[in-house]
Amino acid sequence: MTVRIGVLALQGDFREHISMLQSLGVTTAEVRTAEELEGVDALVIPGGESTTIGKLADRYGLIEPLRKRIAGGMPTLGTCAGMIFLASATVNHDQHQLGVLDAVVQRNAFGRQVDSFEADLNVDGVPGDPIHAVFIRAPWIEKVGADVEVLATVDGHPVFVRQDNILATSFHPELTDDTRVHAMIVDMTPIEEQI
Amino acid sequence: MDSTSTPIETGTDLVKRGLAEMLKGGVIMDVTDVEQARIAEEAGAVAVMSLERVPADIRAEGGVARMADPERVSAIVDAVSIPVMAKVRLGHFVEAQVLETLGVDYIDESEVLTPADDQFHIDKWKFTVPFVCGAKNLGEALRRIGEGAAMIRTKGEPGTGNVVEAVRHMRQMTSQIKWLSTLDDQELMDAAKVLGAPYALVKEVAGSGRLPVVNFAAGGIATPADAALMMQLGCDGVFVGSGIFKSGDPAVRAKAIVEATTYFKDAEKIAKVSRGLGEAMVGINIDTLPDSEMMQLRGD
Numbered sequence: 503m504t505v506r507i508g509v510l511a512l513q514g515d516f517r518e519h520i521s522m523l524q525s526l527g528v529t530t531a532e533v534r535t536a537e538e539l540e541g542v543d544a545l546v547i548p549g550g551e552s553t554t555i556g557k558l559a560d561r562y563g564l565i566e567p568l569r570k571r572i573a574g575g576m577p578t579l580g581t582c583a584g585m586i587f588l589a590s591a592t593v594n595h596d597q598h599q600l601g602v603l604d605a606v607v608q609r610n611a612f613g614r615q616v617d618s619f620e621a622d623l624n625v626d627g628v629p630g631d632p633i634h635a636v637f638i639r640a641p642w643i644e645k646v647g648a649d650v651e652v653l654a655t656v657d658g659h660p661v662f663v664r665q666d667n668i669l670a671t672s673f674h675p676e677l678t679d680d681t682r683v684h685a686m687i688v689d690m691t692p693i694e695e696q697i
Numbered sequence: 698m699d700s701t702s703t704p705i706e707t708g709t710d711l712v713k714r715g716l717a718e719m720l721k722g723g724v725i726m727d728v729t730d731v732e733q734a735r736i737a738e739e740a741g742a743v744a745v746m747s748l749e750r751v752p753a754d755i756r757a758e759g760g761v762a763r764m765a766d767p768e769r770v771s772a773i774v775d776a777v778s779i780p781v782m783a784k785v786r787l788g789h790f791v792e793a794q795v796l797e798t799l800g801v802d803y804i805d806e807s808e809v810l811t812p813a814d815d816q817f818h819i820d821k822w823k824f825t826v827p828f829v830c831g832a833k834n835l836g837e838a839l840r841r842i843g844e845g846a847a848m849i850r851t852k853g854e855p856g857t858g859n860v861v862e863a864v865r866h867m868r869q870m871t872s873q874i875k876w877l878s879t880l881d882d883q884e885l886m887d888a889a890k891v892l893g894a895p896y897a898l899v900k901e902v903a904g905s906g907r908l909p910v911v912n913f914a915a916g917g918i919a920t921p922a923d924a925a926l927m928m929q930l931g932c933d934g935v936f937v938g939s940g941i942f943k944s945g946d947p948a949v950r951a952k953a954i955v956e957a958t959t960y961f962k963d964a965e966k967i968a969k970v971s972r973g974l975g976e977a978m979v980g981i982n983i984d985t986l987p988d989s990e991m992m993q994l995r996g997d
Binding site for chain 2: 511512513514515516517518534549550551553554557558561582583595609610614615616617618619620621622623624625632636637638639654655656657658661662674677
């Protein structure tokens with residue numbers, strides 16, 4: 503039996519995540535409702551506009567079901583807006599957040615679009631070449647809780663973290679051909695044994 | 698300790714096109730001041746487009762339409778947390794230089810404003826800030842991408858509240874992309890000649906079956922159903938210009954259009970959000986417009 507990984511498809515670059523996961527041989531599903539969330543073993547929250555994703559999740563009753571599944575151990579990867587949505591708070595800004603990742607994020611931390619950038623990152627626990635990372639109006643993490651493991655930093659700020667079943671990146675692995683970050687979430691998803 | 702192993706690079710194709718990727722499935726709303734920008738953000742817009750007057754007013758009032766006052770653009774940049782786009786006149790590279798200094802996140806080289814150059818578009822490769830441009834067909838889209846545009850939108854017919862031209866331009870682009878992907882390599886140079894488009898881009902589209910950049914719909918979208926129609930026709934997201942702030946209840950309509958864009962395949966949800974929205978903007982029949990008033994004919 504193969505795992506089924508959902509991608510939150512309210513807004514953003516969910517198609518890029520889906521093709522990345524499919525290239526790893528995973529069954530995927532677009533998630534826009536609480537019912538669709540029930541049918542997946544793991545979840546990716548894509549890049550996009552975090553305020554828009556938060557508002558739509560709130561209006562369509564997804565906040566509580568998402569909190570419950572993720573706090574209950576569902577492997578979850580959030581990239582950029584996904585990281586913001588997973589976090590507990592945002593510096594100087596009030597918006598809908600899940601609060602399942604014990605971290606305070608700073609939005610647009612590197613500046614506006616003219617400051618968006620690409621860089622090679624050495625990531626703890628990812629052997630081989632550095633990961634080529636694309637940062638677009640990206641957040642960084644201002645403060646992490648004790649259970650959060652920092653896997654990479656830029657300018658001294660965490661940009662890739664792990665907390666139990668949650669992975670979060672400030673950058674967009676889905677915009678490159680490097681599947682290693684997605685492979686991490688696939689590896690974290692247990693395959694249910696068929697008896 | 699820092700994890701970067703190489704110097705960082707800004708203004709690359711990937712970061713320019715990448716921001717448009719993040720806007721997909723969303724609604725970008727025309728706003729003229731801070732109050733409208735806040736309403737748009739609250740409704741769930743993925744970005745706002747700052748301009749002097751919305752297209753319907755430019756049509757009604759006439760005169761030369763230019764880049765918005767920098768003071769107004771800066772106030773909008775400071776007021777909202779979502780990306781801010783702003784319009785410049787076709788070919789007016791100094792307006793673009795000015796907007797880049799204001800921290801605008803995307804520049805729309807737009808036929809809605811009065812053209813500043815009737816022959817040449819801006820050389821968009823020279824800028825760090827990305828550009829979006831309008832197109833009626835595939836050739837025009839590829840010419841703009843060849844000049845450095847990182848995002849395309851259909852032109853439609855702005856300020857009319859009439860979706861027919863946006864539909865026509867979207868269908869035209871889709872069918873031309875399908876046609877290209879049926880050609881063999883030997884036929885591609887002739888196709889480039891027919892389209893008036895750079896050969897390398899023609900070859901790329903023939904191979905991938907899609908535009909190399911994100912393509913939004915624009916020009917005449919006025920209702921949630923219009924937005925969902927464009928999404929079902931295959932666009933990546935929508936721009937709404939006059940459709941929101943020339944309607945009876947902008948906040949409610951803006952929210953409904955956002956929701957219809959996400960749930961564009963769910964007719965029951967579209968029906969629900971379309972109820973009791975108040976007056977839509979008054980529309981214009983395109984047949985009654987003389988060529989001189991057709992904004993889509995500016996630039997090619």
